[in-house]
Amino acid sequence: NAGVTQTPKFRILKIGQSMTxxxxxxxxxxxxxWYRQDPGMGLKLIYYSVGAGITDKGEVPNGYNVSRSTxxxxxxxxxxxxxxxxxxxxxxxxxxxxxxxxxxxxxGTRLTVV
Amino acid sequence: xxxxxxxxxxxxxxxxxDVTLDCVYETRDTTYYLFWYKQPPxxxxxxxxxxxxxxxxxEISGRYSWNFQKSTxxxxxxxxxxxxxDSAVYFCALSEVWGQNFVFGPGTRLSVLP
Numbered sequence: 001n002a003g004v005t006q007t008p009k010f011r012i013l014k015i016g017q018s019m020t021x022x023x024x025x026x027x028x029x030x031x032x033x034w035y036r037q038d039p040g041m042g043l044k045l046i047y048y049s050v051g052a053g054i055t056d057k058g059e060v061p062n063g064y065n066v067s068r069s070t071x072x073x074x075x076x077x078x079x080x081x082x083x084x085x086x087x088x089x090x091x092x093x094x095x096x097x098x099x100x101x102x103x104x105x106x107x108g109t110r111l112t113v114v
Numbered sequence: 115x116x117x118x119x120x121x122x123x124x125x126x127x128x129x130x131x132d133v134t135l136d137c138v139y140e141t142r143d144t145t146y147y148l149f150w151y152k153q154p155p156x157x158x159x160x161x162x163x164x165x166x167x168x169x170x171x172x173e174i175s176g177r178y179s180w181n182f183q184k185s186t187x188x189x190x191x192x193x194x195x196x197x198x199x200d201s202a203v204y205f206c207a208l209s210e211v212w213g214q215n216f217v218f219g220p221g222t223r224l225s226v227l228p
Contacts, residue, residue: 033215042205042220050214058215090159094216100147100166100209103216105159 002026006091006106013081013113021076021109023091031094032074033103034058034066036087043090049074050096081113116141118208118219126225127196135191135222137206143167145211148182148189153203153221165189196226 004025013019025032030051035043045058049068063085065077074093078085089109095101117140127133139148150162163173165182173180177194193200206219 031214035218040223043218045215045217048215056214088157092216100164100211102149102161102164103207104161108157108159110157 004091004093004104004106006089006109008109009107010110011112013078013111015081015083015113017081018077018079019081019111021078021089021091021111023074023076023106024072025074025091025093025104026072027093027095027104028071029093029095029104030071031096032068033092033094034064034074034076035090035092036060037090037108038087046076046089078111083113085111086113087111116143116146116208116210116213116217118206118217120204120206120219120222122222123220124223124225126227128227129198130195132192132194133196133224133226135193135204135206135224137189137191137219139187139189139206139208141187141208141210143210143212146213147209147211149207149209149216150180150189150191151205151207151218153205155202159205162191193224196224198226198228200224201226 007022033048034046047066049055091106092103094103119138146167152160179192181190203221205221
């Protein structure tokens, strides 16, 4: 059982480049999330989705875009990378807040923008 | 608005000492869920426990125990006879049943010294 899979695990981007962080889950969860964790800090919500075709902004959405065309996949797009986007990115999924289930996390993507 | 506070930024203890990590939360909902996650130096997020707002029974799992008190909006985590492998960042999180995401506290970095 793979759970939540994120790729890549590490990436170095130059300022102004773009990239997509991939996230897929095999638990048939409706809810998916993207968080970022800056060094020594907690998790901040970037975007979330409550089902295929539905996405919404979290606390720190600027500079990012998401899509949710299938239940399984929730890619995060960085346009025009900036040094402030250097962070570790975590994708997560859950059965939904109403069910009270925990969030299952991917292994994280460590992104450095230089 | 939902909020999670972990006032202890860093704690250092010597192996075999007991240590308590504090978590205070804010929510307007009467139904909600609380979680603890562990983030070891390897970086992944490991789910430890879930508690719903209607269950105030304390829970013990091996060396870990949790004290949930609605009267003080606290969900504290105690490690008994700490070990070096307990060294990690610990996050407390809140999910409201009518909410759409998880809110994490800033984390407490625990260092257990040999």
